Amino acid sequence: MEDRRKRNRIIRQRIAILGFTTGALSTLVIVLLFVGISKLFAQAGIESGTNANDAYSTSGALLTPEPIKPSEYPKAEGLLRLVNWDNPTDGTRPPNLVLAKAVLGDEIVLQNNETSIDYEAGVALSRMCRAAVADGIQKYVLTSGYRSVDYQKTLWENRLAQDPDYGKDPFTSPVKVMPGNMSEHATGLAVDILNMEHKNANDEYGESMAGLWLAHNAHKYGFILRYPKDKQHITGVIYEPWHFRYVGEEAAEEIYSKGICLEEYLGKERK
Numbered sequence: 001m002e003d004r005r006k007r008n009r010i011i012r013q014r015i016a017i018l019g020f021t022t023g024a025l026s027t028l029v030i031v032l033l034f035v036g037i038s039k040l041f042a043q044a045g046i047e048s049g050t051n052a053n054d055a056y057s058t059s060g061a062l063l064t065p066e067p068i069k070p071s072e073y074p075k076a077e078g079l080l081r082l083v084n085w086d087n088p089t090d091g092t093r094p095p096n097l098v099l100a101k102a103v104l105g106d107e108i109v110l111q112n113n114e115t116s117i118d119y120e121a122g123v124a125l126s127r128m129c130r131a132a133v134a135d136g137i138q139k140y141v142l143t144s145g146y147r148s149v150d151y152q153k154t155l156w157e158n159r160l161a162q163d164p165d166y167g168k169d170p171f172t173s174p175v176k177v178m179p180g181n182m183s184e185h186a187t188g189l190a191v192d193i194l195n196m197e198h199k200n201a202n203d204e205y206g207e208s209m210a211g212l213w214l215a216h217n218a219h220k221y222g223f224i225l226r227y228p229k230d231k232q233h234i235t236g237v238i239y240e241p242w243h244f245r246y247v248g249e250e251a252a253e254e255i256y257s258k259g260i261c262l263e264e265y266l267g268k269e270r271k
Ligand SMILES: [Zn+2]
Pocket: 144, 185, 190, 191, 192, 243, 244
């Protein structure tokens, strides 16, 4: 009885060892087969599971992608929103408006504590004004930022009450006040900035230290002088050396260096 049990146990152990060995051998054979097949495919130039558009050449070396030229960068639609005589706004309140006093400090004077501005434009305006003060320029005064279509409509109607022909032919007789739904102040990206030393919105501002500083430095902070003297026939707006528009640093740099206006930059001047 004892012997039989012992023999059975030995048989069971041998079967277990045999089973394990067989399993291990099978796995080894499968692995060897797989490696062999992969090598055959590789020699034939077939790369299993490799996309032809991968950044790897067939030799396995990493390909360096062609550098993109700045002029080919995708243009950020939002910051380049065009609102003018031919492109009215639907009056939707811009999504990123904040109170100007939340992003601006004592580097600039706020004429109105309730003025709102696009957040990114406000941050850039703050940087710009701090740089101007560091350059010895008196503090700028923010006289206008975001304006609702309704508010702009009031300004427009006041003008019309004084002159019923106002804005009839803006490309010959450019305006200072735009109709309710055609002012880019509705984007939150436009600011009117005068200076403690020159508080009048007139041509002379462009010749003042503060106006000259803006004209030559604003692009470094992503702003453009939106209504240049020599583009009134395109913008339909008078020369406004106090009105700056945030478009982002890249577009501002190109617009400034080429001496063009936003309509020309976007290829949307009236033909
Ligand atoms: Zn303005």
